[in-house]
Structures are given as C-alpha cells and as structure tokens.
Amino acid sequence: MNDAAAGPVRKRVFIDKQSPRAYHALTETAEAVRAVAADAGLDRTLVELINLRVSQINGCAYCLNVHTRAAVRAGETTQRLGVLAAWRDTELFTARERAALALAEEATEPANAAVQESAYDAARQALTDDEISAAIWVAITINAFNRVSIMSKHPVRVIPQQ
Numbered sequence: 001m002n003d004a005a006a007g008p009v010r011k012r013v014f015i016d017k018q019s020p021r022a023y024h025a026l027t028e029t030a031e032a033v034r035a036v037a038a039d040a041g042l043d044r045t046l047v048e049l050i051n052l053r054v055s056q057i058n059g060c061a062y063c064l065n066v067h068t069r070a071a072v073r074a075g076e077t078t079q080r081l082g083v084l085a086a087w088r089d090t091e092l093f094t095a096r097e098r099a100a101l102a103l104a105e106e107a108t109e110p111a112n113a114a115v116q117e118s119a120y121d122a123a124r125q126a127l128t129d130d131e132i133s134a135a136i137w138v139a140i141t142i143n144a145f146n147r148v149s150i151m152s153k154h155p156v157r158v159i160p161q162q
Contacts (some may be wrong), residue, residue: 012153026144033137040130042138044074046097049084050104050135051142056085057108060146062154067142069159099126100135107139 016023037047048071055063071081083090087101102119110116123132148154 012151014152014154016148016152023148026141026148030141030145033134033141037134037138040128040134042100042131042134045071045076046100046135047138048074048076049080049093049097050100050138052081052084053087053101054104054108054139054142055146057105058143058146058150060149061156062149063142063146065156095126096131099123100131103127103132103135104139107136108143 034047048067051067052064052071055067068081072078080092083092087093087098093101099119099122103123106116106119120132123135127135
C-alpha cells in the first residue's frame with residue numbers, strides 16, 4: 001500500500017551497480033566457470049540449457065531473456081527451448097543433458113536428499129567427474145546471478161525484431 005505520508009516508493013537498488021566490486025567478483029567467477037565447463041567438454045548449448053533451467057525454477061525473467069538468446073546463438077533449437085521446463089517428459093534430450101539438468105535442479109533446490117542422490121547417481125552414469133563438477137558450478141553461478149537480478153528487479157526490455 002502506498003502511503004503518501006510515508007513519501008514516494010523507491011525503486012529497487014540495482015545491487016550490481018551499487019556494489020560493483022562484489023558484482024565484478026561474481027562475473028570473474030562466471031568467466032572461470034565458463035572456462036571450467038569448456039575444459040570439461042560441456043558444450044555451450046548444454047551450459048545454456050543449465051542456465052535456462054535454473055532460471056526457470058527461480059523465475060528470473062532477466063536471466064531467461066539473456067540466456068534464451070545465448071542458447072539460440074549457440075545453436076539450440078526453439079523446440080527444445082520450448083519444452084525445457086518439461087524435459088523429463090520428452091525424448092529430445094540426451095542422457096548426458098538429462099543428467100546435467102537433474103544435477104542443476106538439485107543444486108537449485110537441494111532440500112530432498114533422496115532426490116539429490118538419485119540425480120547424482122544418474123550423473124555418475126552419464127558424465128565424467130569433470131563434467132559433474134562443471135555442471136554443478138554452472139548451476140551455482142546462475143543461481144547467484146538469478147538472485148542479483150531478482151532482488152534488483154532488472155527489467156526485460158523489448159528487443160526490436162530484425
């Protein structure tokens with residue numbers, strides 16, 4: 001409720017702009033994680049699928065916008081992007097992708113130990129130790145960026161069609 005006597009309602013603080021040193025450290029982490037993922041053999045489309053799935057769970061419109069465009073640039077199809085939220089119900093994702101997506105979901109919502117163990121066991125069957133580590137780091141990093149954008153209420157601007 002807006003109480004005129006209390007004064008004007010302030011917009012959210014863009015914490016990335018307000019505390020640039022902290023945000024810079026987060027972007028440096030993201031760069032390191034990108035390199036770790038590439039070194040582990042996770043291709044850019046899989047990294048973007050993880051970014052998108054975590055952003056879907058967290059409801060981060062800004063990151064969904066950014067990473068949808070990045071996924072398309074990396075070669076991801078609109079069909080797979082359209083069904084990503086229901087990836088378990090399709091045959092469009094490989095065993096490797098499914099394992100990485102399950103790990104990403106558990107890194108995002110880790111409360112259920114049994115589900116987490118099941119996801120980890122499946123990952124052990126489809127991914128190397130380096131890929132498991134990289135997938136988890138990608139999920140951890142996008143979770144942090146989601147929180148920055150959600151708490152700052154970063155806007156999603158209309159992109160003119162080309």
